[in-house]
Amino acid sequence: MSTFIDLSHYFEDGMPGFRMKDEFGKLIQYTAQIKPFLTHEQSAPNYEGKACFEITEITFQTSIGTYLDSPYHRYPKGRDISEIQINEVILPGVVVDVRDKEKFESIGVNIIPNGLDLNGKAVLFNFGWDKHWGEEEYYSYPYISEELINFLINSGVKLVGVDTINIDSSKNPERPAHTLFLKNEIFIVENLTSLEKLYDHDFRFFAVPLKAKKTAAMSIRAFAEVK
Structure with a gap:
């Protein structure tokens, strides 16, 4: 069950x-x-x-709460929220424990466990930053490096999620995660919470938004089905 x-x-x-x-x-x-x-x-x-x-x-604003970014968020000609198919946002998932990181610290490929299969999956990074939700500390957060971004793309991931307000560093105006992931049709979910509950479980991740046209991002009820 x-x-x-x-x-x-x-x-x-x-x-x-x-x-x-x-x-x-x-x-x-x-x-x-x-x-x-x-x-x-x-x-x-x-x-x-x-x-x-x-x-x-x-x-x-649609980029608020726990929400999903479509390619249109970054690219004027990219697919918007309404064009995302349901099967693209219901995916087998893995969670990566990165709770020992400090604010403004980037994480590299070394945090991915050896042999972990990422192909076709939603990869969720648990920084533990949801504990700062509603606090000033929430706006100073760790993030994933460009090295790790490229590794995830080459590994065939379909979605990347974080429990921080932004998958990119607020100090980098190039926004490499949004730029590269969305260019490759890899969706982004930000402001997740309670990811530690997924440890040692096989799960499916659900990130289904409203079917909203001309919309770059949309709040979702993100959840996992654990068997």
Whole structure:
């Protein structure tokens, strides 16, 4: 019988997200706003007081929470979220333990266990950085090196996930992971959590987004099926 492990952060009003400067140098904080569009009290007259419903309104940038990047995120002519097939984001997975890394530290090929088969798989890196979710520390994180990026591409991976806010170093404007992975149709999932629960398990990883057109990224309910 299968067990399902939730790998997603809560999606909630005022949640933490990216920070990016606008054209004037002002720091913009990505977040979500969640509020009633129609309350139970407001809807009750429509049903003669015999029933009532809430309609909720959510406003957010798509690169927030636990989310999936499509090639369109990096490349104007790349496939968008709606063009990703379901079988491309339900994959056998492996988790790599890199919890001993420090902020701004890059990781190389040496962290991949010898003989680990990565072909056709979702490879998830557990930095343990989800423990800093909602804290200032979350914005200073370790990341994967270009050497490891190329190794993963050559190993035939289909998706790479991390439990940090960005798979790339915020100090590198070339963004090599996004540039190279998405160029090769390898999807990226960021802001994962609870990856340590996958150790010593065979699992399938699920990262299915809404079928949203002209959308570069999308929040997901990431989870693993463990047998």
